[in-house]
Amino acid sequence: MTLDILYQDEHLVVVNKPSGLLVHRTHLAKGEEDAVVQRLRDQTGQWVFPVHRLDRATSGALVMAFSPSVARELSDQFSDSKTQKIYHCLVRGFSNKEGHIDYPLAKLNEHKGRSRFKIIGTEKSAETRYRRLHRYQIPIAVSRYEEMRLSWLEVIPKQGRKHQIRRHFKHILNPLVGDTCYGCRHINKALRKAWGEDLRLALHASKLEFTHPINQERMQIHAPLPEDIQDMFNRLAPYQID
Numbered sequence: 753m754t755l756d757i758l759y760q761d762e763h764l765v766v767v768n769k770p771s772g773l774l775v776h777r778t779h780l781a782k783g784e785e786d787a788v789v790q791r792l793r794d795q796t797g798q799w800v801f802p803v804h805r806l807d808r809a810t811s812g813a814l815v816m817a818f819s820p821s822v823a824r825e826l827s828d829q830f831s832d833s834k835t836q837k838i839y840h841c842l843v844r845g846f847s848n849k850e851g852h853i854d855y856p857l858a859k860l861n862e863h864k865g866r867s868r869f870k871i872i873g874t875e876k877s878a879e880t881r882y883r884r885l886h887r888y889q890i891p892i893a894v895s896r897y898e899e900m901r902l903s904w905l906e907v908i909p910k911q912g913r914k915h916q917i918r919r920h921f922k923h924i925l926n927p928l929v930g931d932t933c934y935g936c937r938h939i940n941k942a943l944r945k946a947w948g949e950d951l952r953l954a955l956h957a958s959k960l961e962f963t964h965p966i967n968q969e970r971m972q973i974h975a976p977l978p979e980d981i982q983d984m985f986n987r988l989a990p991y992q993i994d
Contacts, residue, residue, distance in 0.1 A: 768975040771811040812957025813975040825965035836961040839907040842954035843926040847903040850883040879910040895938040929954040
């Protein structure tokens with residue numbers, strides 16, 4: 753399946769990555785052959801070099817370079833917080849209208865089959881700003897409650913720590929819908945029963961802003977919402993309360 757290319761020139765390419773696709777093959781997913789790097793190589797006829805990451809379950813704007821030098825320059829922008837990334841996500845509960853989460857994140861010990869725990873001394877600063885766009889109250893029972901409450905948010909992380917958005921919203925008790933690592937199992941179970949077993953992580957990288965490393969132009973790339981998230985909206989629309 754070809755990828756949706758949002759922007760391309762001789763130096764870099766930006767795609768709208770679908771949910772469920774790896775950015776590149778990794779030892780953590782042994783035997784997995786399909787990934788953005790391989791698809792883009794076949795699609796463009798050129799080698800491509802990863803610049804930043806999106807979780808496998810996250811969709812949205814992803815930039816790659818056609819040379820190691822351009823990849824390094826772009827990676828430095830991400831490392832130095834000189835890019836801007838805007839995400840949209842669906843979370844449990846009625847969140848605040850807006851907020852600023854300032855909560856350092858540590859590396860996690862994630863050996864398969866064992867509970868995750870923080871590795872003391874590896875904490876790094878992490879800040880995420882958000883604003884609520886919509887609220888939904890759905891007549892689906894969840895746990896001991898007769899109705900389910902959800903919020904649709906616009907999110908801007910300052911850094912790009914691993915799972916930063918997912919961990920931050922778990923921290924403020926508004927975990928993301930469809931998140932199997934940090935989410936609410938009661939919400940996920942109820943929605944899978946109502947919507948089907950293919951419930952995805954409700955997180956999309958909607959906009960990516962960076963400086964082009966060759967011509968120094970400030971680039972703003974928008975990634976349209978994919979069909980599976982649009983389908984969520986169609987299901988939620990009758991229950992929107994603001």
